[in-house]
Amino acid sequence: MPLPAPEIEREALHTRTVRVDAFARADGQWDLEADLVDVKHYDFERRAGVHRAGQPVHHMRLRVTFNESFTITAVQVGYEAAPYDHYCMAIESAYQGLVGMNLLKGFRDTVKRHFGRTRGCTHMTELSYVLPTVAVQALAGRRRETRTSEHDEQRPFQIDGCHALREDGPVVKEFYPKWYVAPVTEN
Numbered sequence: 661m662p663l664p665a666p667e668i669e670r671e672a673l674h675t676r677t678v679r680v681d682a683f684a685r686a687d688g689q690w691d692l693e694a695d696l697v698d699v700k701h702y703d704f705e706r707r708a709g710v711h712r713a714g715q716p717v718h719h720m721r722l723r724v725t726f727n728e729s730f731t732i733t734a735v736q737v738g739y740e741a742a743p744y745d746h747y748c749m750a751i752e753s754a755y756q757g758l759v760g761m762n763l764l765k766g767f768r769d770t771v772k773r774h775f776g777r778t779r780g781c782t783h784m785t786e787l788s789y790v791l792p793t794v795a796v797q798a799l800a801g802r803r804r805e806t807r808t809s810e811h812d813e814q815r816p817f818q819i820d821g822c823h824a825l826r827e828d829g830p831v832v833k834e835f836y837p838k839w840y841v842a843p844v845t846e847n
Contacts, residue, residue, distance in 0.1 A: 672701040680790055682798030685725070689733060692794055694722045696787040697741075706743075716741040718783050722755070722791075730763040730795060737784065751781045755788075763792045764817075815839050 676698050683691040698718040704711050711717065719740035724732050737755045742748030757774050761767060768789050775785045796817075819839055824831050828843040 674701065675699050678787065678790060680794045682794060689725050689727050690795070690798060692722075692724050692726070692791050692798070694724075694787050694790065694794075696720045696783055698783070717743055720781070720784050720787055722784060722787050724758060724763075724788075724791060726763055726795060730765075730792075732758050732761050732763065735759055748781060751784070754780060755784060758788065763795045767792050 676696065678694070678696050680692055680694040683693070685691060696718060697716050699714055699716055700711070702713050720742070721736075721738040721740065723734075723736040725734040726732050735756055735758045737752045739749045739752065754775065758771070761770055771785060771788050774780070775788075816836055816839065818825050819827050819832055819836060823829075826832065827839060827841045833840045
């Protein structure tokens with residue numbers, strides 16, 4: 661359902677677009693290719709001259725390759741636009757530090773510790789934060805296809821991952837009854 665139309669006139673100032681595409685590789689691993697693009701809807705002055713409306717202020721690209729255990733095995737980083745050009749781009753190689761991190765095991769906290777503040781690029785770090793949920797979505801169909809009775813004995817990882825999938829809620833009761841826990845009632 662779309663948002664209702666605004667009731668007050670307004671002017672567009674800034675647009676951030678984040679896109680992530682997932683790919684199955686021929687070698688049995690997967691790639692996530694992520695882009696972050698920021699554009700202003702007005703011209704503004706910079707030391708190097710006028711930055712025109714609609715031209716990217718930021719355009720970062722991040723590709724991670726991960727294996728069946730969701731561990732990152734390779735990283736590629738690129739900048740097409742950055743406000744301080746080569747000064748911003750100088751951090752690219754630091755993001756090789758993502759290799760070895762697991763997308764499902766404390767990824768965002770680990771990234772924040774490794775690349776927070778002056779140890780990284782704010783925008784590249786933010787872009788990396790979307791990777792875990794995209795990886796899960798990308799492989800969800802495959803996980804269903806390869807599910808065995810052994811997997812049926814394991815509690816689904818998504819339970820208690822959000823309010824709709826809380827263990828004592830109606831969704832878990834209906835779709836995952838084996839893992840449903842009746843709510844504790846207060847007397």
